[in-house]
């Protein structure tokens with residue numbers, strides 16, 4: 001496959017025009033949108049307005065005049081379309097970790113209201129650590145009789161569901177391998193055995209279609225700083241299926257989750273719906289960034305997005321093969337495209353050095369301990385030519401042995 005071939009793919013790409021809405025650095029090919037998404041020009045402009053008009057001039061009146069007060073809901077509804085959620089079930093707030101605390105507590109209470117013996121939270125050994133840490137925290141807090149973490153292989157989740165299982169906490173796309181699990185049959189199997197399901201959509205939202213309502217997921221969480229391009233540390237989201245709204249409770253009962261926060265009454269009374277998942281004052285500037293970043297998705301067909309994401313991965317791996325590098329770098333992502341998220345991960349002894357040497361050449365991928373390099377594909381701003389150029393640089397780095405430079409012996413604190 002040569003440069004002309006990939007340029008032909010770009011010419012036929014229905015999403016190619018979206019790239020110009022993003023502010024990407026010159027001479028850089030950014031394959032790390034699975035960690036931190038790029039900024040849109042509209043976001044930069046909107047943030048300028050929020051700072052220099054809404055905050056600086058309109059001050060406190062902005063809570064009403066600029067609808068700051070409803071940002072968690074309005075942003076939540078924009079996210080809802082991307083995750084297959086009907087209205088009033090998704091809200092933007094806090095971080096994934098904090099939202100997991102709320103979802104886990106709510107799901108455990110719901111499961112135990114039917115059967116107090118159910119105490120197992122079933123998850124996967126290779127889940128993103130914060131997901132497991134949050135269960136461990138709740139387990140300490142409530143005691144093992146109310147919450148006990150059980151870890152199994154991703155491929156064996158379903159077979160471990162039994163009448164002690166209260167909640168299954170599964171991440172749809174594994175952060176390390178990029179493997180995508182099939183959520184719908186998992187939810188069906190869980191419900192048949194009386195368990196609830198929480199899905200972590202960190203690597204799914206904005207990268208592929210998600211169908212929470214259709215799958216009948218109970219709760220979901222996700223971030224906005226990856227494929228949704230909301231910015232570093234941007235607020236996350238939480239989804240709770242409407243059928244749980246009446247009965248659910250969550251223990252971070254801050255005033256923003258109160259039915260009438262501005263009555264300032266001494267007793268907590270939860271708001272009726274998804275608003276109950278709010279805790280404290282939203283981070284307005286950060287949420288304003290997410291709000292405008294999401295507008296880029298307004299006309300995007302998620303099936304088209306998914307097809308391009310998979311094709312970017314196919315072309316990347318094909319080019320590695322053509323450079324005879326597929327034996328040097330061992331693919332740990334699934335070979336089957338429909339089992340993949342929007343990244344390809346490789347095991348390589350010198351993964352850290354390779355990642356750093358590529359960054360020196362303007363190709364940004366990322367490293368995950370102990371020896372993995374990940375290439376994230378963001379269909380709205382990555383082109384097929386990017387993939388060709390990135391694999392060409394990768395070939396040169398290895399041929400020139402730049403990845404073995406002693407400078408890469410010492411790892412950066414954030415990798």
Ligand SMILES: Cc1ncc(COP(=O)(O)O)c(C=O)c1O
Pocket residue numbers: 095096097098128130131171175200202203223236
């Ligand atoms: C699957 C997954 N869950 C959670 C997180 C992080 O959660 P938080 O928003 O709390 O930092 C990440 C990445 O940072 C992730 O990849």
Ligand SMILES: Nc1c(O)cccc1C(=O)C[C@H](N)C(=O)O
Pocket residue numbers: 034035036175176202233414
């Ligand atoms: N959330 C991150 C951060 O605050 C600093 C650096 C990286 C991240 C990440 O998003 C890591 C990411 N979830 C991963 O898939 O590895």
